[in-house]
Amino acid sequence: MIGAMMVTVITPFLLGAIFYDLIWHIGNTYVAAIIYMVLGPAFIGGLVLVFLGLFFFKGREEVRLFTLEYLRDYFNDPSKFSKMRKLVFFAVFLSCINLFVMGLLAYRGYHYMESVGFCGQFCHTVMNPEHTAYSNSPHSRVACVECHIGAGATWFVKSKISGARQLFAVALDTYPRPIQVPVHGLRPARETCEECHRPEKFHGEKLVVRDKFREDEANTHVQTVLLMKIGSAGDRAKSSHGIHWHVAPENRITYKASDHSRMVIPEVTLHKQDGTQVVFRSDDADDLLAEAGEHGEVREMDCIDCHNRPTHIYLPADVAVDNKILSGEIAQELPFIKKMAMEVVTREYASQEEAKSAIATDLNNYYQKNYPDLVQQKQAVLERSIAAVQAAYAENVFPEMNIKWGTYTNHIGHMEDGGCFRCHDESHESPGGEVVSQDCDTCHTILAEEEENPEVLDLLRGQ
Numbered sequence: 001m002i003g004a005m006m007v008t009v010i011t012p013f014l015l016g017a018i019f020y021d022l023i024w025h026i027g028n029t030y031v032a033a034i035i036y037m038v039l040g041p042a043f044i045g046g047l048v049l050v051f052l053g054l055f056f057f058k059g060r061e062e063v064r065l066f067t068l069e070y071l072r073d074y075f076n077d078p079s080k081f082s083k084m085r086k087l088v089f090f091a092v093f094l095s096c097i098n099l100f101v102m103g104l105l106a107y108r109g110y111h112y113m114e115s116v117g118f119c120g121q122f123c124h125t126v127m128n129p130e131h132t133a134y135s136n137s138p139h140s141r142v143a144c145v146e147c148h149i150g151a152g153a154t155w156f157v158k159s160k161i162s163g164a165r166q167l168f169a170v171a172l173d174t175y176p177r178p179i180q181v182p183v184h185g186l187r188p189a190r191e192t193c194e195e196c197h198r199p200e201k202f203h204g205e206k207l208v209v210r211d212k213f214r215e216d217e218a219n220t221h222v223q224t225v226l227l228m229k230i231g232s233a234g235d236r237a238k239s240s241h242g243i244h245w246h247v248a249p250e251n252r253i254t255y256k257a258s259d260h261s262r263m264v265i266p267e268v269t270l271h272k273q274d275g276t277q278v279v280f281r282s283d284d285a286d287d288l289l290a291e292a293g294e295h296g297e298v299r300e301m302d303c304i305d306c307h308n309r310p311t312h313i314y315l316p317a318d319v320a321v322d323n324k325i326l327s328g329e330i331a332q333e334l335p336f337i338k339k340m341a342m343e344v345v346t347r348e349y350a351s352q353e354e355a356k357s358a359i360a361t362d363l364n365n366y367y368q369k370n371y372p373d374l375v376q377q378k379q380a381v382l383e384r385s386i387a388a389v390q391a392a393y394a395e396n397v398f399p400e401m402n403i404k405w406g407t408y409t410n411h412i413g414h415m416e417d418g419g420c421f422r423c424h425d426e427s428h429e430s431p432g433g434e435v436v437s438q439d440c441d442t443c444h445t446i447l448a449e450e451e452e453n454p455e456v457l458d459l460l461r462g463q
């Protein structure tokens, strides 16, 4: 009876909510959670109760016999049977509705559990850094599950098991702050990234321009121009070359890291297609590997050994500020704004709120004191710039999760710790005397380095 009541009460609400979600899409992840994680299970629970009630019903023997007699009577008497038929139809009809609701629930519930809102916003404090960095990245329209789960049932089940464990960690407050990387259980990147990207189809070199601003009064704009040798993983007549040579089918690379974070790589092995191997070892490989013992790790190199931050891109402070000046959010015309912005964003704050108010106070005070006329004339510009400096901080530093500038380093390049130079340091040598090259032209041609109006760009523009 309780079950039947639950189902009767919940069904109209549930159906209405699911249809609403189907047509207009419910954006608020907590409202959706009520539908798919509270109402949905309650509906199914109600149905289960109904069946349990029927199955375990322990009426007196006479009642059962009476029911049997009663039914037999109805089935044998044609006039009564037509009444019975209505009942049967009604029961079948109800079951169909229930099945329909369950199907709809499973379909929409699955989509909800795979949504960016559920993965990125449901446990707000924990996932806020990842979700924020993701939202500002080139992959902000790629769902979390495309990289973290990918296609196929096995990884779906694995992800739900680890998801359940994570829910417990959040409920019991036992999760690490910050979340530890590298993510050791991550699905091999080639099975996810290559659903969309095909390194064998890459070709040519890519012009990369990095805009920077000096910490002088004029915040002088300078540019670094590189021609990146993107290369290719090889396709038909084109052999593998350049940066994506590492992921060509014929070049399998494995490495031994001596630390959990894969920052120290004493040994790299190139497995060639003919079955031979070239082992590159650093001078101190023996010591490092012996010291590491079982903490060391053997790993096959894939995309994320370079692209470890394809979407959770936490910028270094200077890049975060430079980007805001480049986009115009921070006004370049404000004297010393780069220097001041760097000064205020790199201080330690206990929370984002504290940072927000301290940044505003400090910058306002500085300009009031040193450039009072400017504050008078350009109040709006100053306010907009301060908001952008606050944003540069809030998009990259999350004191609540112990994420500071540089907590998560990016392996693309070699400006932060590690990166390509974990292997390309000239100290990794094979028995034949080959080294993993650090020659500056291996990976890029440097066309300009922190130059004002680099000539090469004028040349390219035909000026």
Ligand code: HEC
Pocket (backbone or CB within 6 Å): 116, 119, 120, 127, 130, 131, 134, 139, 142, 143, 144, 145, 146, 147, 148, 179, 180, 181, 182, 183, 184, 186, 304, 307, 308, 309, 310, 311, 312, 408
């Ligand atoms: C383009 C692919 C991609 C997408 C989309 C993506 N991630 Fe990630 N994510 C990664 C990779 C790769 C790593 C592993 C970084 C490492 O091991 O160093 C990672 C790491 C993480 C980590 C570990 C902590 C960290 O910052 O590295 C968390 C948590 C995470 N992702 C959550 C999410 C959430 C939530 C979303 C959706 C809002 C999402 N990811 C979307 C590729 C992706």
Ligand code: HEC
Pocket (backbone or CB within 6 Å): 138, 139, 142, 143, 146, 147, 189, 192, 193, 194, 195, 196, 197, 303, 304, 307, 310
């Ligand atoms: C669902 C499809 C999809 C998946 C999966 C995916 N990407 Fe992407 N990726 C894209 C799209 C689309 C762009 C182009 C975005 C743009 O230019 O706005 C892109 C851009 C990129 C770029 C260039 C970024 C830039 O700064 O211009 C890199 C590098 C990249 N992806 C690496 C990866 C890696 C590594 C993975 C796996 C961890 C991955 N992608 C997974 C769709 C995907």
Ligand code: HEC
Pocket (backbone or CB within 6 Å): 189, 190, 193, 194, 197, 198, 199, 202, 206, 208, 228, 230, 243, 244, 246, 247, 301, 302, 303, 304, 305, 306, 307, 412, 413
């Ligand atoms: C050895 C390191 C390395 C590996 C391994 C690697 N990449 Fe890259 N990839 C780079 C670098 C460096 C760039 C250039 C980045 C830049 O824009 O400065 C790049 C660029 C890209 C781009 C942008 C290409 C363009 O023309 O703009 C995509 C997409 C990409 N990589 C995807 C992948 C995928 C998918 C894999 C794995 C199958 C992979 N990469 C493996 C280092 C690597």
Ligand code: HEC
Pocket (backbone or CB within 6 Å): 229, 240, 241, 242, 243, 245, 246, 253, 255, 265, 268, 269, 270, 280, 301, 305, 306, 411, 412, 413, 419, 420, 421, 422, 423, 424, 434, 435, 436, 437, 442, 443
């Ligand atoms: C895990 C170790 C490792 C890392 C990390 C690594 N490489 Fe390599 N790379 C190698 C090895 C091994 C070779 C082959 C050396 C040789 O044959 O001389 C190589 C060769 C290359 C080559 C020459 C390919 C050719 O055409 O023959 C380029 C270009 C290159 N790497 C770029 C990069 C870039 C860019 C990064 C960082 C984003 C990077 N590598 C990170 C191990 C690594």
Ligand code: HEC
Pocket (backbone or CB within 6 Å): 208, 210, 224, 226, 412, 413, 414, 415, 420, 421, 424, 437, 438, 439, 440, 441, 442, 443, 444, 446, 449
């Ligand atoms: C193994 C490959 C590799 C080698 C060797 C290498 N670089 Fe780089 N370099 C990169 C990559 C990848 C980037 C990142 C490009 C980007 O920011 O997208 C980079 C970026 C740079 C930048 C621009 C950084 C910035 O953001 O301002 C400079 C300057 C630079 N390299 C100089 C050098 C010099 C000098 C050498 C020789 C000692 C060298 N590189 C050797 C791969 C390499």
